[in-house]
Amino acid sequence: MTRSAPRVDAVLVQAVIAGALSFAHLHDLAAAAGQNGWKAWAYPISVDLLLVAAWRRLRSGGSKTAAWCWFLVALTASLGANVATAGLLDLGAVPAWLRILVAGWPAVAFLGGTLLVHASPKPEETPAQEEVNTAPAAPSAPELPAAEPEPALPSTAPVPPALVALARKVADDHRSRTGTAIDTSTLRARLGVPMPLAEAIASQLT
Structure with missing residues (x-):
């Protein structure tokens, strides 16, 4: 089985080259300002670490003001x-003023890194959440009285003679087809009338 050749990420290569050049510039400036030996190499590391810490704080949703402040401080030192x-x-x-700045950088970087690491991110409330938290509780709607049921028509209610005649024809047709008397439910369905009226008509058919 053949293995594909590893692909080179141009963006990653560019980042490595830019980081190496910036690292070398910081080292050269620190060495020229009187920081010899390992101390000259520690300055670029300190600046880069402060940049990374500030960027992580920006991405984590913490205090934006403090993160941007220390990010700009480290970026200014690098540029x-x-x-x-x-x-x-x-x-x-x-x-002399540049020597003072270089000599004072460790204290500045230590302060910035400590504040960024130990700052506790506070979740930001969305406007919708703030409106819910500050809005007064809505009063509950008053309960409406239950609707009274409609009075049922009595079974002995007067029925128009024409409707009785139609019901009688329907009942006779049902008896001729089925051999049985039509029931009230079937009569109501055939006539399309309410059940109380169908009961009143059925009582007049007997």
Whole structure:
């Protein structure tokens, strides 16, 4: 079985190259500012870690203001080193203010990283939830009295003679076809009248 050749992700390669160049620029600036040996290598790591911590806080839905603040601080430090080492600054004679900034960076990075790590994210309420929480409870609707049932027609209610005559024809037709007397339910269905009226008609057919 043949294995396919691994595919190279151009975006990942670009990110590795950009990260390596930024790392080297930060190292060179820290070394020029008097941070020798391992300390010069620790500065790029500190800046990158602060960038990652701020970005993770932005993605996790925590405090956006604090996360953006520390993200911009780390990004400024990284961009500043890239610009400073591009020939605009004499690395052989670094000004005093830049030496102070480089020397004070560890305290700034420690403070930012600590605040980002220990800040507890607070879930944000949506506008719909806020309206539900602040809206007063709606009063319950008053109960309506139950409707009284319609009075049933008495079985002895007067029935029009024409309707009785029609019912008699229907009953005779039913008897001739089935040999049995028509019941009240069948009579009501054939005439299309309410049951009380059908009962009154049936009482007049007997």
